[in-house]
Amino acid sequence: MNDQLTMFKDLTEAKGISGNEREVREVMRQYIKPYANEVYTDHLGSLIAKKIGQVDGPKIMVAGHLDEIGMMVTRIDERGYLSFQTIGGWWSQVMLAQRVTVMTSKGDLVGIVGSKPPHIMPAEARKKSYEIKDMFIDIGASSKEEAEAFGVRPGDSIVPYFEFQPMKNEKLLLAKAWDNRIGCAIAIEVLKQLKDVEHPNVVYGVGTVQEEVSLRGAKTAAHAIQPDLAFAVDTGIAGDTPGISAKDSDSKIGQGPQIVIYDRSMIGHHDLRDYVLKVAEQHHIPYQYTAIPAGGTDSGSIHLTAKGVPSLSIGIATRYIHSHAGIIHRDDFDYTVQLLVEVIKGLNQETVNQITFS
Structure with a gap:
């Protein structure tokens, strides 16, 4: 390179x-x-x-x-899932199941944007875009106390994760x-x-x-x-x-x-x-x-x-x-x-x- x-x-x-x-x-x-x-x-x-x-x-x-653009932690629930506020303009359809990095006082954590699976949603709900307010971040914590032990607190940055990569046509750059x-x-x-x-x-x-x-x-x-x-x-x-x-x-x-x-x-x-x-x-x-x-x-x-x-x-x-x-x-x-x-x-x-x- x-x-x-x-x-x-x-x-x-x-x-x-x-x-x-x-x-x-x-x-x-x-x-x-x-x-x-x-x-x-x-x-x-x-x-x-x-x-x-x-x-x-x-x-x-x-x-x-x-x-x-990214997100910010606003709340940790009792099961260790993170609620968030979007920072900048997001379209809900590009967010689900995407990997993110949560920047904490004790270092970076891997997370993923989670949601209710479509299998248990009413038919009408499945036809609509999933609302950002119903999404959450899963960092693999089992409780609020464990998430806090990981270093997470409200106000922490949540950043999209993606690696820089030239494509097969090397003039095109993906990042x-x-x-x-x-x-x-x-x-x-x-x-x-x-x-x-x-x-x-x-x-x-x-x-x-x-x-x-x-x-x-x-x-x-x-x-x-x-x-x-x-x-x-x-x-x-x-x-x-x-x-x-x-x-x-x-x-x-x-x-x-x-x-x-x-x-x-x-x-x-x-x-x-x-x-x-x-x-x-x-x-x-x-x-x-x-x-x-x-x-x-x-x-x-x-x-x-x-x-x-x-x-x-x-x-x-x-x-x-x-x-x-x-x-x-x-x-x-x-x-x-x-x-x-x-x-x-x-x-x-x-x-x-x-x-x-x-």
Whole structure:
């Protein structure tokens, strides 16, 4: 496995649901530190890596979010089963019988999402989706006291379990938490490729926290940085699987980054979008358009910082997001890094002023 695949593996297998991103933050810190002049965190825990091209140049923020969807222990019943609260958006049909990791004060525990078996359910109930409120986590404890002895307590994180795996077509990469470890990987690679490049900007590679619970970390990180322009890199819907029409999503994995023209949290900045498209066409970088009316990205918080920050979200088409496993195409990683690097190399104070004040 080469260095890039190892980075993908380390990032995606790290555990980090919203509000408990420490483990994945340390992985990102390890990979981005060699390419930054300074690495620090804000008070919520977002990681900020600063790379200076020109000290007084425009501040450009490239953000992926550290957190993944998961669950939190809310109660231990008398038989040792765990009740939980979902953290981030879950669809009940992808949860049943899935393996999870419960992060306790005494170490990690294996668990599984349990439910009543269909054999003893009424016929009408079997036709409906099983409700999340009726699910539980089985950690193999025989009592509440044994579960507590294992180290479990309310508030503990419950993280989906899945191992990183390149598929037979090695361009396709299967893993948990692509949403949004791929954005973190892109921020790392952008700083890496700018390490020995002269440009008149200060670039911030950021891993934000708590994106899945209303874009919270992006708000505090952006206030700490006060960027002039910002890019949020996140996953997007892939429309190349059975049952999805072009009207639902016409993006395909491997066909380049998605330029997000609209989502529930913001409208992509018109002039920044046009500048990015111009750079893509000049450098023959493929791209796709997308709109996400039912989802938001970190740009939704970043663009409202201080007097306003021209912002654009860039998506990586991903199959099966908000589940235990997703698939991305490695070319989309490369295309997105190339696009952001060329965009940053072309920016200067004059260009930023044109985008900001036009």
